[in-house]
Amino acid sequence: xxxxxxxxxxxxxxxxxxxxxxxxxxxxxxxxxxxxxxxxxxxxxxxxxxxxxxxxxxxxxxxxxxxxxxxxxxxxxxxxxxxxxxxxxxxxxxxxxxxxxxxxxxxxxxxxxxxxxxxxxxxxxxxxxxxxxxxxxxxxxxxxxxxxxxxxxxxxxxxxxxxxxxxxxxxxxxxxxxxxxxxxxxxxxxxxxxxxxxxxxxxxxxxxxxxxxxxxxxxxxxxxxxxxxxxxxxxxxxxxxxxxxxxxxxxxxxxxxxxxxxxxxxxxxxxxxxxxxxxxxxxxxxxxxxxxxxxxxxxxxxxxxxxxxxxxxxxxxxxxxxxxxxxxxxxxxxxxxxxxxxxxxxxxxxxxxxxxxxxxxxxxxxxxxxxxxxxxxxxxxxxxxxxxxxxxxxxxxxxxxxxxxxxxxxxxxxxxxxxxxxxxxxxxxxxxxxxxxxxxxxxxxxxxxxxxxxxxxxxxxxxxxxxxxxxxxxxxxxxxxxxxxxxxxxxxxxxxxxxxxxxxxxxxxxxxxxxxxxxxxxxxxxxxxxxxxxxxxxxxxxxxxxxxxxxxxxxxxxxxxxxxxxxxxxxxxxxxxxxxxxxxxxxxxxxxxxxxxxxxxxxxxxxxxxxxxxxxxxxxxxxxxxxxxxxxxxxxxxxxxxxxxxxxxxxxxxxxxxx
Amino acid sequence: xxxxxxxxxxxxxxxxxxxxxxxxxxxxxxxxxxxxxxxxxxxxxxxxxxxxxxxxxxxxxxxxxxxxxxxxxxxxxxxxxxxxxxxxxxxxxxxxxxxxxxxxxxxxxxxxxxxxxxxxxxxxxxxxxxxxxxxxxxxxxxxxxxxxxxxxxxxxxxxxxxxxxxxxxxxx
Amino acid sequence: xxxxxxxxxxxxxxxxxxxxxxxxxxxxxxxxxxxxxxxxxxxxxxxxxxxxxxxxxxxxxxxxxxxxxxxxxxxxxxxxxxxxxxxxxxxxxxxxxxxxxxxx
Numbered sequence: 001x002x003x004x005x006x007x008x009x010x011x012x013x014x015x016x017x018x019x020x021x022x023x024x025x026x027x028x029x030x031x032x033x034x035x036x037x038x039x040x041x042x043x044x045x046x047x048x049x050x051x052x053x054x055x056x057x058x059x060x061x062x063x064x065x066x067x068x069x070x071x072x073x074x075x076x077x078x079x080x081x082x083x084x085x086x087x088x089x090x091x092x093x094x095x096x097x098x099x100x101x102x103x104x105x106x107x108x109x110x111x112x113x114x115x116x117x118x119x120x121x122x123x124x125x126x127x128x129x130x131x132x133x134x135x136x137x138x139x140x141x142x143x144x145x146x147x148x149x150x151x152x153x154x155x156x157x158x159x160x161x162x163x164x165x166x167x168x169x170x171x172x173x174x175x176x177x178x179x180x181x182x183x184x185x186x187x188x189x190x191x192x193x194x195x196x197x198x199x200x201x202x203x204x205x206x207x208x209x210x211x212x213x214x215x216x217x218x219x220x221x222x223x224x225x226x227x228x229x230x231x232x233x234x235x236x237x238x239x240x241x242x243x244x245x246x247x248x249x250x251x252x253x254x255x256x257x258x259x260x261x262x263x264x265x266x267x268x269x270x271x272x273x274x275x276x277x278x279x280x281x282x283x284x285x286x287x288x289x290x291x292x293x294x295x296x297x298x299x300x301x302x303x304x305x306x307x308x309x310x311x312x313x314x315x316x317x318x319x320x321x322x323x324x325x326x327x328x329x330x331x332x333x334x335x336x337x338x339x340x341x342x343x344x345x346x347x348x349x350x351x352x353x354x355x356x357x358x359x360x361x362x363x364x365x366x367x368x369x370x371x372x373x374x375x376x377x378x379x380x381x382x383x384x385x386x387x388x389x390x391x392x393x394x395x396x397x398x399x400x401x402x403x404x405x406x407x408x409x410x411x412x413x414x415x416x417x418x419x420x421x422x423x424x425x426x427x428x429x430x431x432x433x434x435x436x437x438x439x440x441x442x443x444x445x446x447x448x449x450x451x452x453x454x455x456x457x458x459x460x461x462x463x464x465x466x467x468x469x470x471x472x473x474x475x476x477x478x479x480x481x482x483x484x485x486x487x488x489x490x491x492x493x494x495x496x497x498x499x500x501x502x503x504x505x506x507x508x509x510x511x512x513x514x515x516x517x518x519x520x521x522x523x524x525x526x527x528x529x530x531x532x533x534x535x536x537x538x539x540x541x542x543x544x545x546x547x548x549x550x551x552x553x554x555x556x557x558x559x560x561x562x563x564x565x566x567x568x569x570x571x572x573x574x575x576x577x578x579x580x581x582x583x584x585x586x587x588x589x590x591x592x593x594x595x596x597x598x599x600x601x602x603x604x605x606x607x608x609x610x611x612x613x614x615x616x617x618x619x620x621x622x623x624x625x626x627x628x629x630x631x632x633x634x635x636x637x638x639x640x641x642x643x644x645x646x647x648x649x650x651x652x653x654x655x656x657x658x659x
Numbered sequence: 660x661x662x663x664x665x666x667x668x669x670x671x672x673x674x675x676x677x678x679x680x681x682x683x684x685x686x687x688x689x690x691x692x693x694x695x696x697x698x699x700x701x702x703x704x705x706x707x708x709x710x711x712x713x714x715x716x717x718x719x720x721x722x723x724x725x726x727x728x729x730x731x732x733x734x735x736x737x738x739x740x741x742x743x744x745x746x747x748x749x750x751x752x753x754x755x756x757x758x759x760x761x762x763x764x765x766x767x768x769x770x771x772x773x774x775x776x777x778x779x780x781x782x783x784x785x786x787x788x789x790x791x792x793x794x795x796x797x798x799x800x801x802x803x804x805x806x807x808x809x810x811x812x813x814x815x816x817x818x819x820x821x822x823x824x825x826x827x828x829x830x831x
Numbered sequence: 832x833x834x835x836x837x838x839x840x841x842x843x844x845x846x847x848x849x850x851x852x853x854x855x856x857x858x859x860x861x862x863x864x865x866x867x868x869x870x871x872x873x874x875x876x877x878x879x880x881x882x883x884x885x886x887x888x889x890x891x892x893x894x895x896x897x898x899x900x901x902x903x904x905x906x907x908x909x910x911x912x913x914x915x916x917x918x919x920x921x922x923x924x925x926x927x928x929x930x931x932x933x934x935x
Contacts, residue, residue: 635931641750641753664834678832679845683854701876701877704843710883732912765845766842777887777889
């Protein structure tokens with residue numbers, strides 16, 4: 001255990017030693033990009049930064065695909081069960097024998113899937129940004145931040161222990177902060193990045209405490225050991241964590257809920273979602289990468305990673321599912337009223353993450369019951385594809401029209417044909433229209449809800465209808481509605497570089513549903529046969545189509561129907577339009593309660609008491625030294641008198657007092 | 660009362676009175692002369708103690724050397740007939756206090772302390788004994804301090820020259 | 832009038848010592864301060880010689896010490912006067928109150 005670099009190759013000797021190095025290269029290629037571009041980019045690689053970063057990332061993407069292929073089809077399975085493989089692990093910080101923080105790589109179905117998703121989406125965004133961000137002043141900086149983000153996200157999904165995951169979790173937060181604040185000359189972007197950072201940091205506090213509780217009781221940080229110890233009801237660790245309680249709730253539940261709070265902050269779940277819409281201040285490709293496809297699903301990933309532990313606490317799972325469904329519905333309602341297209345997409349992201357979360361929350365541990373887990377992961381996968389596509393499409397639109405507002409758009413299908421088609425595919429996919437990807441994953445989620453909690457099922461069904469409504473509201477408002485009149489010189493929709501990611505992603509969004517996901521990713525590693533119930537899918541599809549046609553009726557041509565409906569729903573519409581006043585509530589709590597009741601007195605205390613003490617010590621030093629420096633008068637004879645007085649004093653002292 | 664005692668008291672009075680006058684007179688040249696007398700009195704005390712060699716050294720070095728040096732420096736730095744500036748009263752008072760308390764304290768110690776005379780046979784401070792011991796290398800020899808003091812004197816001489824030299828180019 | 836002995840000589844040397852100290856404390860002219868120091872040194876010499884004569888007549892150490900003190904006093908006087916003259920050149924005064932550049 002004491003060797004600094006301890007490489008464990010568990011049962012994969014046949015594949016050769018290079019697997020570990022190949023895996024290491026996946027995150028380290030983007031890291032290299034970050035370092036090189038960050039250090040030298042602005043001076044030496046002004047033009048070539050994008051190409052350089054894209055090449056590095058394509059290497060990384062290739063390696064991930066290679067790993068995924070190898071894991072899923074060659075060596076991952078042992079007797080029909082996907083194994084958790086730790087190809088690399090070494091001790092980083094040894095606190096005491098038995099307690100150490102390791103760094104390592106953990107391969108299991110979800111991390112491999114996330115590897116593919118992250119590198120693929122990141123690659124698409126890198127390519128897309130080549131054209132989208134062209135001519136930006138800080139072009140190399142942008143790519144170095146992207147590299148940092150990709151590195152952190154890959155590190156996060158491959159982490160072999162919970163503390164390592166936390167490190168990368170924070171790194172992801174930092175890179176998200178940097179990218180949201182990329183246009184730091186805009187006050188709104190600065191405010192948004194601060195908001196995102198502070199809110200996620202607030203949530204991460206919960207996560208950290210949760211980690212500490214879990215590791216305190218389990219005595220380890222390592223995922224595999226932790227899960228193993230906390231899931232067997234016989235083990236001493238489980239007994240102690242389940243019996244210890246605080247305010248009537250067991251320590252296990254507390255820990256899991258706290259960890260979930262961290263996940264909820266990162267995944268923008270209600271009520272910690274307020275940063276996500278503001279985060280749209282970042283460059284649009286960044287929104288596609290971070291705030292739609294990868295980083296925001298980190299919370300889902302976290303819950304999935306600790307899922308066996310979660311399933312030991314019913315309360316924690318209930319919290320997960322309730323927060324999930326509330327977020328889903330809540331965000332969908334808001335999304336119907338927003339006019340900034342990126343904000344609509346942001347709320348839609350939040351809603352879809354809510355879907356994944358409640359699906360996880362309703363999932364069982366193994367076998368047929370584990371459908372929810374598979375469904376959540378499947379939805380994560382498909383959602384990454386079509387949401388990235390939606391954002392990149394929105395990016396094309398914004399690139400063309402230089403505005404985020406729906407009212408400036410309309411009739412763009414003639415000018416942006418490829419964007420139009422790909423956007424339509426993505427909308428169909430998210431609305432759950434067969435045979436597009438979203439249909440399959442959403443189907444499984446709804447099936448899980450139907451089996452486990454009917455209330456949630458009905459809400460989810462309604463939300464899914466709303467989803468298709470607001471997505472097609474967006475679609476029709478952008479591409480139909482009115483004839484677009486070109487002002488000045490209209491450039492095209494961007495060259496091949498911008499269109500290629502759209503086309504690739506739309507292929508994914510169209511076809512990803514046919515992947516037999518249950519065979520690859522499941523809660524217990526065994527194959528889960530996805531059963532397809534034709535009669536069950538009638539309701540969601542019908543609702544989805546209803547949503548689409550309502551949107552078409554309202555928004556395909558210019559009319560006053562939307563206004564009429566908004567009027568008839570007067571107060572409710574306003575409520576949704578103002579995002580249910582959650583931001584205002586936060587502002588009230590922070591400004592009125594925290595700042596004036598806690599902050600002001602604390603500031604007063606700091607200014608008067610703490611500063612006073614410091615100043616008093618300083619002033620008294622000055623005062624005393626002013627007095628003392630009089631002795632140093634430069635008058636030799638005065639010194640001589642002091643000296644003589646001292647000698648006489650000492651003589652008296654030694655002769656008469658200290659005999 | 661023997662003649663020796665009378666001589667002792669006369670010498671003491673000469674030494675102390677001219678010492679006091681030397682530090683109190685306001686004419687600097689007189690101060691130097693009173694110092695001279697005080698030093699001569701001390702030399703007389705050495706004679707009285709029958710330490711003729713040290714008395715001779717006292718006269719040669721102090722009376723003949725240092726006092727003359729002081730008088731030269733007075734000539735170099737002082738205008739003739741100028742009274743020395745008066746010290747402020749507070750300083751004088753404190754100095755008197757310090758001097759008298761120190762004097763009292765020391766005197767008290769001298770009176771209370773009983774000095775023990777050694778019983779060994781004495782040697783006379785003749786020139787021969789002094790010369791032998793000063794340059795002797797045996798137990799009572801002082802050749803090492805002698806050499807050290809010679810080097811110190813040399814260093815002091817060179818130092819004086821350097822100090823005197825240094826300001827010349829800067830004043831030009 | 833008593834027969835003079837060690838205590839008498841010690842009285843003289845102590846008196847001379849504090850006369851020198853008093854002079855050093857009250858004089859403002861550097862040369863007169865130097866003279867006071869000479870008085871102090873001489874009182875020490877008297878002590879050395881007296882102790883040698885009355886307490887340790889079998890040795891000549893006190894005598895040698897006073898010789899060395901005289902030598903060092905001579906050196907000191909020479910250096911001090913060199914410094915004083917230098918000071919006079921730069922300050923046009925040898926008043927100790929004017930030589931107080933070295934302070935806070």
